[in-house]
Amino acid sequence: MSKKRIFAFRHLIVKRKITCSIRKMKKRAIVIGASSGIGREVALLLKEKGWALGVAARRTELLKEMSEVEFEQIDVTQDNATEKLRNLIERTGGMDLFFYASGIGKQNRKLQEDIELQTMQTNALGFTRMIGEAYRYFAQRGEGHIAAITSIAGTKGLGPAPAYSATKAMQNTYLQALEQQANARGLHIRFTDIRPGFVDTALLSGDFHYPMMLKPKEVAQDIVRAIETHQHVRVIDWRYRLLTAIWRRIPRCIWRRIKL
Ligand SMILES: NC(=O)c1ccc[n+]([C@@H]2O[C@H](COP(=O)([O-])OP(=O)(O)OC[C@H]3O[C@@H](n4cnc5c(N)ncnc54)[C@H](OP(=O)(O)O)[C@@H]3O)[C@@H](O)[C@H]2O)c1
Numbered sequence: 143m144s145k146k147r148i149f150a151f152r153h154l155i156v157k158r159k160i161t162c163s164i165r166k167m168k169k170r171a172i173v174i175g176a177s178s179g180i181g182r183e184v185a186l187l188l189k190e191k192g193w194a195l196g197v198a199a200r201r202t203e204l205l206k207e208m209s210e211v212e213f214e215q216i217d218v219t220q221d222n223a224t225e226k227l228r229n230l231i232e233r234t235g236g237m238d239l240f241f242y243a244s245g246i247g248k249q250n251r252k253l254q255e256d257i258e259l260q261t262m263q264t265n266a267l268g269f270t271r272m273i274g275e276a277y278r279y280f281a282q283r284g285e286g287h288i289a290a291i292t293s294i295a296g297t298k299g300l301g302p303a304p305a306y307s308a309t310k311a312m313q314n315t316y317l318q319a320l321e322q323q324a325n326a327r328g329l330h331i332r333f334t335d336i337r338p339g340f341v342d343t344a345l346l347s348g349d350f351h352y353p354m355m356l357k358p359k360e361v362a363q364d365i366v367r368a369i370e371t372h373q374h375v376r377v378i379d380w381r382y383r384l385l386t387a388i389w390r391r392i393p394r395c396i397w398r399r400i401k402l
Pocket of ligand 1: 180199202216268
């Protein structure tokens with residue numbers, strides 16, 4: 143090997159070592175569902191705050207637009223998603239925070255079968271698959287933080303979007319159950335269940351007009367604050383906190399007659 147080549151090789155190794163030690167010092171977050179909407183805004187904000195990031199979603203062309211982040215194409219409905227997540231964690235240099243934003247949601251007033259089943263696949267099965275892998279990773283490591291965007295839609299069964307509201311209720315309950323299990327096992331895993339109201343993202347695109355629409359950037363700031371202050375459940379914003387508090391108190395005999 144020529145002297146020039148040996149020098150270039152040594153330079154590469156030193157650069158790698160420096161990158162690795164910087165990554166070790168930085169807090170590391172994995173964001174699933176970072177290609178658009180709230181997940182993307184949270185990823186950008188964490189990056190701005192100095193976190194080392196690994197991001198994932200199906201549309202890698204959008205993930206590539208983010209500079210200095212590791213990325214992976216992950217479809218949470220596929221069996222290989224957990225293996226891909228492990229690869230991403232390794233390339234990011236480990237994981238302190240697992241932030242889960244992937245999800246789909248549609249109104250389905252005529253109860254089309256494909257919409258209901260796809261929603262279940264993504265929001266229930268995909269969610270369980272990915273949150274489970276993060277939980278096992280943190281259980282082995284001894285500590286970590288799992289934060290996920292669920293929704294206020296899990297508060298009650300919503301007629302216009304049955305699978306969406308049912309899967310969101312499932313996500314709320316699942317996080318609560320994992321939190322209890324982690325405590326019982328003496329694992330230092332924190333949980334933050336984030337429940338926004340209507341947010342102006344692609345998920346709500348269409349003809350229907352949604353009231354009290356929130357801005358994704360502002361929602362992301364609220365989310366990062368909730369993570370930093372270790373909140374267990376965060377309903378965003380105060381208007382939706384009030385609304386869901388009222389919803390909860392509506393008895394079933396009245397709820398079933400309300401036209402949404
Ligand atoms: N917008 C709202 O009003 C609202 C309110 C409450 C809760 N939420 C929740 O917030 C989360 C984010 O939604 P958003 O409003 O930001 O909508 P969005 O812009 O459509 O973002 C959805 C994200 O989920 C990812 N995703 C969807 N299916 C996936 C799959 N099979 N595998 C991997 N990633 C997948 C998308 O990436 P790819 O398409 O590139 O895979 C995208 O990054 C969802 O869980 C949603 O239910 C939204």
